[in-house]
Every structure is written in structure tokens, then in C-alpha cells.
Amino acid sequence: MSEELNLNEMLKIRREKLAKLQEMGKNPFEVETYNLTHHSIDIKDNFEELEGKEVSIAGRLMSKRVQGKASFVDIQDQDGRIQCYVRKDRIGEEDYDLFVTYDIGDIVGIKGEVFKTKKEEISVKANEVQLLSKSLQTLPEKFHGLKDQDLRYRQRYVDLIVNPEVKKAFFIRNKATKAIKEYLDNRGYLEVDTPILNTIAGGASAKPFITHHNTLDIDMYLRIANELYLKRLIVGGFEKVYEMGRMFRNEGMSIKHNPEYTCIELYEAYADYKDMMEMTENIVAYAAQKALGTTKINYQGTEIDFTPPWNRMSMQEAVKQYAGVDFDEITTDEEAVKVAKEKGLEIKPEMKRGHVINDLFEEYAEQHLIQPTFITHHPVEVSPLAKRNPEDPSITNRFEAFVNTWEIANAFSELNDPIDQRGRFMDQLRQRELGDDEAQMLDEDFLNALEVGLPPTGGLGIGIDRVMMLLTNSSSIRDVLLFPTMKPIVANKSENIE
CATH class of the missing domain: 3.30.930.10 (Bira Bifunctional Protein; Domain 2)
Incomplete structure (x- = not known):
């Protein structure tokens, strides 16, 4: 019950944040387009060419580590994730104060310079950060940990994220x-x-x-x-x-x-x-x-x-090999139905020799065809x-x-x-x-x-x-x-x- 209350409280807070943005004239849902120049994989695959140059990326905020006047975030687009470095003195105090309120799952656009951190991680140093869409739901931390596994299929959009x-x-x-x-x-x-x-x-x-x-x-x-x-x-x-x-x-x-x-x-x-x-x-x-x-x-x-x-094999050969029945020796419908009864197959109206061959194949042979x-x-x-x-x-x-x-x-x-x-x-x-x-x-x-x-x-x-x-x-x-x-x-x- 406490988990449900906490979840409801988190959802309420997200809506309150949205309302505040709208009051400030910064409604993210009014944004119609964003000048996207690169995806995460483009930057990583072409780092030497792009180092020091300005790029514009967009995607979902998947992690955020706020360290006073600077923060590291991970942005996920269709190709993967890339780290971004956001400093108050680069994007401005007002925008930074708004940025630190963004939630995991929000969709943001970041314009900045390509660089490598001291740990040699290819990243983007933000010059501008824009909220493009507000997530009003919470993302699961570990989706496979859901009690209801079917939810992965019911909410494929979350599964993909x-x-x-x-x-x-x-x-x-x-x-x-x-x-x-x-x-x-x-x-x-x-x-x-x-x-x-x-x-x-x-x-x-x-x-x-x-x-x-x-x-x-x-x-x-x-x-x-x-x-x-x-x-x-x-x-x-x-x-x-x-x-x-x-x-x-x-x-x-x-x-x-x-x-x-x-x-x-x-x-x-x-x-x-x-x-x-x-x-x-x-x-x-x-x-x-x-x-x-x-x-x-x-x-x-x-x-x-x-x-x-x-591999190639006739159905009759497969039945002979896996069911032990040789239909070269069984020529009439009556003989075939008798074999079907002996093998415990369901006897259907007007069952003929061909039906028995097919049913024996399905019962005895299919399981061996790897x-x-x-x-x-x-x-x-x-x-x-x-x-x-x-x-x-x-x-x-x-x-x-x-x-x-x-x-x-x-x-x-x-x-x-x-x-x-x-x-x-x-x-x-x-x-x-x-x-x-x-x-x-x-x-x-x-x-x-x-x-x-x-x-x-x-x-x-x-x-x-x-x-x-x-x-x-x-x-x-x-x-x-x-x-x-x-x-x-x-x-x-x-x-x-x-």
C-alpha cells in the first residue's frame, strides 16, 4: 500500500511540475519540432571528425547525476545512449534551475560540443537544453522485475525504452x-x-x-x-x-x-x-x-x-523412421485406420490412409526435425x-x-x-x-x-x-x-x- 501511495505521489509531483512550466509559458507540449543533427551512434562512430564541433541531439532522459552546479545525464535515442555534461555557467542559471527539475523519462534536446571526459567517455558538453516533452509516468528501474510479465507486451512502448x-x-x-x-x-x-x-x-x-x-x-x-x-x-x-x-x-x-x-x-x-x-x-x-x-x-x-x-525426406519415410510404420505395406484405408487405433490416434469421420500418414507424422516425426x-x-x-x-x-x-x-x-x-x-x-x-x-x-x-x-x-x-x-x-x-x-x-x- 505504501508503494502505491509513493507512486501516486510521484505522479502528482510530475503533474505539478508540468503545471508550473505552463504557468511560466514553457509548456513542453507546445514544442512542435527540434533541429536534430546527430544520433548517439553517429557521434561515437565519428568522434575524431566531430570532436570540438557543435551537435544537436534529442532523446529520453534515462539517468541524471546532479553535482551542484554541474550534472551528468544519459540521453537515449533510437540507436543507444550518450552522456551529456550540463553546467550552470554554460546554459545559464534560469535554464539550469529548470533542468535539474526534469524527470527520468522526459524527452529533451541538447545542443553542445563533442568531447571526451577524463574517463575517456565520448560525451556532449551542453550549451543549450530544451524540454521537448514531459513524461507524466514513471519508468521502471528494471522492467524484467515486473510481477506481471505480460505487461512487457501490453506496454511495448515501455519495453522498448x-x-x-x-x-x-x-x-x-x-x-x-x-x-x-x-x-x-x-x-x-x-x-x-x-x-x-x-x-x-x-x-x-x-x-x-x-x-x-x-x-x-x-x-x-x-x-x-x-x-x-x-x-x-x-x-x-x-x-x-x-x-x-x-x-x-x-x-x-x-x-x-x-x-x-x-x-x-x-x-x-x-x-x-x-x-x-x-x-x-x-x-x-x-x-x-x-x-x-x-x-x-x-x-x-x-x-x-x-x-x-x-535435408530432404518424404513424409512416408519420416513416418517409417520415427513411428515405425511402413505405408508401402499398408495400401487400404481400413488397414490405415486400424494402425491409427493401435497408435492411439484420434479417429475422425471418413478417415483415410492419407490422413493417418499425416497424423502419424505430426505425432511422431515433427519433434525430431531440429x-x-x-x-x-x-x-x-x-x-x-x-x-x-x-x-x-x-x-x-x-x-x-x-x-x-x-x-x-x-x-x-x-x-x-x-x-x-x-x-x-x-x-x-x-x-x-x-x-x-x-x-x-x-x-x-x-x-x-x-x-x-x-x-x-x-x-x-x-x-x-x-x-x-x-x-x-x-x-x-x-x-x-x-x-x-x-x-x-x-x-x-x-x-x-x-
Whole structure:
């Protein structure tokens, strides 16, 4: 209770300081601009050139050591911190007396000369100090010491201020996403935008978010994938397209699942799943090299090597190796379901051989896929948009890429037979009728596009957030999303930041 009273008292004092400044005609919230010439890293990296010269910096006041007529402060900007030396006889008595009342968290601008202290610390000797914005809240001294860890995600703006490593993760993410686009741009791909509001939730097996369009008086869906629109563009004559953007799935949340997430999908005419396999390993390796300077990372104590080529294994081979079931000897749905019962799998309506292979893979094999591995040739029953393998029509020319047991990419030779595609959609509709609300919907316009003619096409989707978790050594997807989805809480204003 005493801590709460102390906090309330500190917040009250900050507001009183603001009121006094406003009475003096020095309202910081009326400041509109500041002539910023350098950032902290610019000064440190170019000290020899800037020594003795005047610079203007701005940032958040993170520490203050007042020693009579002189003070040392640390100013934090987007690149880091720099020390500033403030003397009463340099900035004037009135400004200095105001300066010593500034609080940790206030945003200030400082103009002064670059120098080194006796301890060889690069600093700025202030000639002018200006309060640019008043912080009316208190910053935590040690953010990881919060009782409620979720507060880091709920108040990301505070997390970014007090935890430099958090900001670093997002700089890495920025470099990596730029690198992915650069890789595709350099290979003649066209970046496009497709609708986020859809009248049909298609392109993936997932539960959609449903909203309502008032003017049209129809329900609409936030996209669960952009696949069907991108393939329409290949039909229209574009030969290489990609889109990186948000997808939305109304499903569970975990350390690797967020209801909205970032994915990139790309499609290339006259290419197949093997081309997409090569594309996947090269894209991820290129992003790692650009963002980290290496293709070998340490993720939570495990070394992972993204250097191409990656391991390759068919789903049936993985099931044989890790589940001990050889599907070369199991040819009927009845035999497969019997094996599923013996292995303790959930038996679903109209379960077929392909469903059992997929379920056994997920149950027994995924957990072993630590190093980058391509799992190929998924059963047709779980691949409604992939082209059949001509030598074995029960499987598809598809792959998923796994790293650290996670699926990070999904790709295939795109099904371009409109008759086969209609049959697959109808099978999905039957699954929906049997209660599978993740089964895909029938998209007549997409079928019409296929009838117009889709050339042989390779398609690929990469889960950007999971790749970024690996590159930033983050244990939760929330650590690579600036504003992850959180359940709202009701809290007293004074309890927002402790």
C-alpha cells in the first residue's frame, strides 16, 4: 500500500511540475519540432571528425547525476545512449534551475560540443537544453522485475525504452524482411497487394475471423491466406509475384501462434515444388546472412545451420523412421485406420490412409526435425491445392520446411487441373459438413480462373514470424511482434507502470 501511495505521489509531483512550466509559458507540449543533427551512434562512430564541433541531439532522459552546479545525464535515442555534461555557467542559471527539475523519462534536446571526459567517455558538453516533452509516468528501474510479465507486451512502448535487446530484435527483423524482398526483387518478382477482406475464406485449412459489411449486408472474412488471389494473377499473365502481409486465423494462441501473423507467399509460372525448395533454403539463408552476418545461429542453446542444401525426406519415410510404420505395406484405408487405433490416434469421420500418414507424422516425426529439413510428398487428402505426383497419384508434389520442430514454410507444384480441383473442393465441403470447420470452402471464381488456364506453377508460403524467432533467438512469437494480441485487462491508472 505504501508503494502505491509513493507512486501516486510521484505522479502528482510530475503533474505539478508540468503545471508550473505552463504557468511560466514553457509548456513542453507546445514544442512542435527540434533541429536534430546527430544520433548517439553517429557521434561515437565519428568522434575524431566531430570532436570540438557543435551537435544537436534529442532523446529520453534515462539517468541524471546532479553535482551542484554541474550534472551528468544519459540521453537515449533510437540507436543507444550518450552522456551529456550540463553546467550552470554554460546554459545559464534560469535554464539550469529548470533542468535539474526534469524527470527520468522526459524527452529533451541538447545542443553542445563533442568531447571526451577524463574517463575517456565520448560525451556532449551542453550549451543549450530544451524540454521537448514531459513524461507524466514513471519508468521502471528494471522492467524484467515486473510481477506481471505480460505487461512487457501490453506496454511495448515501455519495453522498448528500458530493454535495448528488445529493440535490437526488431532491427534484426527489419533487416531480414528487407533481405527477403530484396532476394525476390533481384530475381524479377513483382510485389503485389491482395484483399484482406474476403467473401470466401480460402487458400488454407484454418478458422477465419468473421466480420460484416453493412453496405453490402454480407458477412466477410479476414484472409487466412492470399494464395488464391495470387494464383489468379499468374492466370492473368504475371509470371512471378509475391506478397508479404498479415494473415488472420481464429485459432489457439501459444509461444508460436498469434491470431494475426506475417506470411510471405510467392508464385512463379513454369516452376515446380523443387524450384520452390531451392528458393526456400536460399531465401532463409540470405536473410540470416544479411541480418546476422552468418547462416549458422544458436537458438536457445542449439546450433542450427541454414546453409543450403537442407535435408530432404518424404513424409512416408519420416513416418517409417520415427513411428515405425511402413505405408508401402499398408495400401487400404481400413488397414490405415486400424494402425491409427493401435497408435492411439484420434479417429475422425471418413478417415483415410492419407490422413493417418499425416497424423502419424505430426505425432511422431515433427519433434525430431531440429536442423532445416524438407518433408516432401504429402498425401492428397491433406493437400487440396497441390498437384498430384504423376508416378503415385495418392501423394502430391508438396513439401513443408521444418526447423527446430516447427513448420516454417509450405509449398507445392500448384494444382492447375480445374476438374481435379473441383473434386478436391467438394471433398473439403464434405469434411465441413462432418464438422471440420477448418476445411476449405468452395471458390467458384477461383475454379473459373483455373478453367481460363493456370500455367504450371510453383508456389511457396513462409511464416515470417517463426523465422524471426529463430534469427533473434526469441522463445515466444510475442517477442518478434511489436504489438502481439493480448486479452484486455482493467487496471487502475497508477498500476499501469510500476
